[in-house]
Amino acid sequence: MSTATTTPTRRRAPVTSTGIVFIVLALTIVAGAILTAMAGRNFFSPGNISAILTGTSILGFIAIGQTLVILAGSLDLSVPYVTSLTSLVAGVIMAGQTSNIVLGVVVALGVSALIGLANGLVVTLLDVHGFIATLGMGLILAGYLATNYKGSAGSAPRDFRLIGATNIGPVPVSTLIMLGCAVLVILLLRRTRIGHHLYAVGGNREVARMSGLHTTTPVVMAHVLCSVLAGMAGLLLLARLSVGSPTIGAQGGYDLMSIAAVVLGGTVLAGGKGNILGTLGGVAIFAVMDNVMGVMEVNPFLKDVVRGVVIIAAVAVYARRTAGRPPRFGRQSLGDAALQEAR
């Protein structure tokens, strides 16, 4: 690390927002365990753990991608439609044949990458904010899906369906793939130049430009990866449902749910600050809440109310922590305080 000569005087930071996320997650788990026990069930049973983890994987994929895009200072509202489209494209190509799996996956992810590329280029080159650019892209895809697919289509071969059905211990393979992607993205953000530059561009584009960065590259990359990850979510849904569906993404509400998970995970909506770990925590909080409310047979309306309250409360907490200006003369006033103490 640093040479011995520097005396680190890092100020004792309060709990980081990622820290808060995991504290909240722990509390949610405790509360969930108690509530589940009251309903006469075991929260920690392998079956239930597996169910919760299964619940994390789809939103997990999408939220990881959304984190990248939000860190870059953009937003992706087209993800649910990309998810639907890839489930259909892959399902139709596979058509129940094991030999077509690779082709189906490659084409589906290729299509999502192209959609992400289009999003990224519109955002960077045409200077359209991501909110609008991807809202437009989402509408285009929604229109395409509604016109060309009257209902479910395609079919996943048995081998492909296994991805959605296999567990290693209580852990579903799909969750492991999602976590694998998370590790890769974390590595990308922390240990590659483009990852550092993504934070820089999202934090302050002008600073990034003045430091000689290509400000478009990280943003385009974030959009491409986000779409590809949404495509992976689509593939996973195909594996689970064994058919492609034109409405599966929109039904999941993955656009807003992923943004909510990202923000719940402590990433700043304006970009430049946040991390994947927090997002995973956010996704897990949602999964645990859904699971507990499912076990307790809470009505769906109340479910959404609870989710809504949690999102707003979390963001309010973060806002409080960053509110107010930094003290302008922190040290002098410390001295002042000491003087007062002495008096």
Add this chain to the structure above:
Amino acid sequence: MPYDTDVAHPGQPSEGDASGPPAGPVRDASAPLLRATGLTKRFFGNAVLQDVDLELRAGAVHGLVGENGAGKSTLMKILAGVYQPDGGTIEIAGERRAFGHPVQAQQAGLATVFQEFNLLPDRSVAENIYLGREPRRGALVDTGQMQRDTAELLEGLGVSGLSPQTVVRTLSVAEQQIVEIAKAVSYDARIIQMDEPTAALAEHEVALLYGMVRRLQERGVAVLYVSHRLPELFELCETITVLKDGRHVATRPTTELDEATLVRMMVGRPMSAFFPDPVPGTEPGPEVLTLTGAGNGYVDGIDLRLRAGEIVGLAGLQGSGRTELVEGIFGAQPFTRGSVHLEGRPVRIGSPRQAIRRGLALVTEDRKAKGLALNQSILDNALGVVRAVFPGRTSTARGSMPGVLSSMAVAARGMDQEVQFLSGGNQQKVVLARWLSTHPRVMLMDEPTRGIDVGAKHSIYELMRQLAADGVAILMVSSELPEVIGMSDRILVMREGRLAGELPAGSSEEQILALATGADAGTPPGGDAA
């Protein structure tokens, strides 16, 4: 311009050019590291910089002064590659250079520390310094190497106690400044220009900065040092260049200059003529605002009395709590201790809205962030406060607005023009119009003339005199001591969140600074005002 008679033919080769006549042999054996000749920049046909020459030498600190609007920033931005000049040439170490982008200037060894920091608050010191040039091992960023390099770099600059991993947001302004300078140095810059590096620093931090500048000098770096604080220039610089109205006025060795001469060259006339006298018949009236032991999170033990028709200057260093005091009075950072009386009646002001209803006005320090909605029209901005707080008076205020604006000589196409297209001076006049239309009894002004040109300054001073004559009590925060001295009936000085003392009109800069820094041994530090 009527007032450059005092100065030897600006723009022409004058006596001041003696240090570097374009053709003549250089006095010094070493050739200049940077030679800029005939730099010219126009915006919309207006020349903001005209035919300016500048030479920087290795291992020398060169001061650059001039009033706001004199062209200093433009000159720096041209050298930094932010602007492209419309005329003139830049040579670095004898080689012609043209910068299309700031990065090209950096690559040529010319780095700039701007006043507004170019740092990412949520990234670490190391990540900020090596942004865009992160050391790699294989495909990955070598974070360990990056931190070692940063530690080494900081050590080389004599900085201790700043960890490379610290997130920039948690640093003090001075430490952020250090990071900026370290970043500039890390480009192996041979030339570093600094824009008002001490503007945001407290006294003990300034010494740290001086140390860094001297170290750069020892390393043979040429430093261009822009500052309003004249004593700094005399302490640090070998040579000083004065700009005025976009033209080169003089370049002289510091030893041949004194502050009075420098000020005369900058302003083009003696200081005394610059500030209007009070309107005849202006008399301090009854006490309007009284604070007793007031304090919030930033200031404490404030006893203050403000009388109608009075202009009281509030001086102090950056961070001494001046802004926080006026924001306390205005309810933006409400006082939590002490009492406030308005015209003898006790009041509690918990929000700006309450303050406005009681006849207070605050011209904020940062007009772009807090004073104006830049993409709205002049009229909407000027009526903003009245509409929000006194909706019943809106139509009256609207009716009188053309008169108010033209009395202040706001230069605009019309009242529907967006304020972002106005000059800083005209924007500030719109801010004033906004408050005048509420007919305040107490006018709090935080740096009312920051960043505006001389002409606009003068008309704001005249307006202040007129307001005082009309019985408004004015409390003016200012970092420009000549302004404080030139305008104030009394001068209050703050230090470390407290009032350090009061001085009568006509006090000297030295007296104010002594109080502001605590250098005056007669005054015990802090709290005796409580």
